[in-house]
Amino acid sequence: SLSVLSGTAVRGVTAGGRVFEYIHKQPSIPTHGGRIIPYHCLLGHLKFDDVHFTYPQRQGHEVLKGVSLDIKPCQTVALCGLSGAGKSTVASLVERFYDPTSGKVTLDGINISELDPSWLRGKAIGYINQEPVLFSGSVEENIKYGNPEASKQEVIKAAKLANADAFIQNFPDGYNTIVGERGVSLSGGQKQRIAIARALLKNPSILILDEATSALDAESERLVQEALDHVMVNRTVLVIAHRLSTIKNADVIAVMKGGRVVEVGNHKDLKKKGGIYSELIKLQESNE
Numbered sequence: 001s002l003s004v005l006s007g008t009a010v011r012g013v014t015a016g017g018r019v020f021e022y023i024h025k026q027p028s029i030p031t032h033g034g035r036i037i038p039y040h041c042l043l044g045h046l047k048f049d050d051v052h053f054t055y056p057q058r059q060g061h062e063v064l065k066g067v068s069l070d071i072k073p074c075q076t077v078a079l080c081g082l083s084g085a086g087k088s089t090v091a092s093l094v095e096r097f098y099d100p101t102s103g104k105v106t107l108d109g110i111n112i113s114e115l116d117p118s119w120l121r122g123k124a125i126g127y128i129n130q131e132p133v134l135f136s137g138s139v140e141e142n143i144k145y146g147n148p149e150a151s152k153q154e155v156i157k158a159a160k161l162a163n164a165d166a167f168i169q170n171f172p173d174g175y176n177t178i179v180g181e182r183g184v185s186l187s188g189g190q191k192q193r194i195a196i197a198r199a200l201l202k203n204p205s206i207l208i209l210d211e212a213t214s215a216l217d218a219e220s221e222r223l224v225q226e227a228l229d230h231v232m233v234n235r236t237v238l239v240i241a242h243r244l245s246t247i248k249n250a251d252v253i254a255v256m257k258g259g260r261v262v263e264v265g266n267h268k269d270l271k272k273k274g275g276i277y278s279e280l281i282k283l284q285e286s287n288e
């Protein structure tokens with residue numbers, strides 16, 4: 001028994017070592033400290049000014065090569081382009097997971113490197129992607145993660161706007177149903193609607209949507225899109241788009257290629273222009 005136990009102990013110590021290595025890791029961008037824009041003054045004007053960026057892990061491969069983009073308050077701006085063009089990297093810089101190598105990203109004219117990252121990510125920006133993370137806990141707790149101080153009424157109101165209330169009420173324990181690893185498993189569309197309810201409770205001025213409506217069946221997609229239409233009102237929205245059909249109504253479409261923004265305009269104008277955007281549309285239509 002002792003010989004078996006010693007093997008287990010060695011494996012435990014090695015695994016524990018790795019866990020503590022992560023716990024003690026210091027992020028190069030501090031998580032707290034810096035300026036905060038009071039909620040009533042925050043407009044949500046995002047600007048990229050000649051931003052160059054190289055991932056620290058991949059020196060010598062510049063991913064953004066002078067991106068300039070002006071996203072006015074309450075505008076919906078969609079980024080599209082082929083895979084690897086740099087769309088998700090733009091979103092990572094908005095959330096300040098990295099700092100640009102040169103150039104700057106500003107929010108209401110303030111360089112985001114001067115802003116408190118925990119405020120930026122926790123209050124100013126909401127992020128919805130196609131694989132939302134749900135924690136082991138009740139549906140209510142999962143929605144409340146967007147704003148822990150919210151009341152039950154506010155949670156229900158957000159769930160209704162996110163088209164989630166009906167399926168939640170159908171669960172045996174309603175809002176107290178446990179989801180995640182040890183609870184009910186939810187479909188992709190249901191998870192997304194919970195994530196949207198969470199974002200509604202958080203009420204951020206800027207919303208980043210990363211491919212939020214892909215990989216769903218038609219009915220689910222309609223419900224998610226309707227919920228997104230509610231959450232997009234009165235906010236600055238940056239959509240990272242792959243399927244062009246979902247971004248036709250965006251105020252501005254920015255087409256990226258090889259780390260640069262190569263075309264900017266609305267759907268009608270870009271289609272008429274006959275450039276890269278119209279090529280992408282043709283490419284997508286021939287694949288469908």
Ligand SMILES: Nc1ncnc2c1ncn2[C@@H]1O[C@H](COP(=O)(O)OP(=O)(O)OP(=O)(O)O)[C@@H](O)[C@H]1O
Pocket residue numbers: 055057058063081082083084085086087088089090242
């Ligand atoms: N964490 C990372 N470390 C190093 N290189 C990365 C990292 N993330 C992305 N890249 C590289 O940066 C480039 C741009 O990737 P990015 O994900 O921003 O493109 P994208 O347009 O969003 O692509 P997709 O549509 O496939 O998501 C690619 O060459 C990619 O390999």
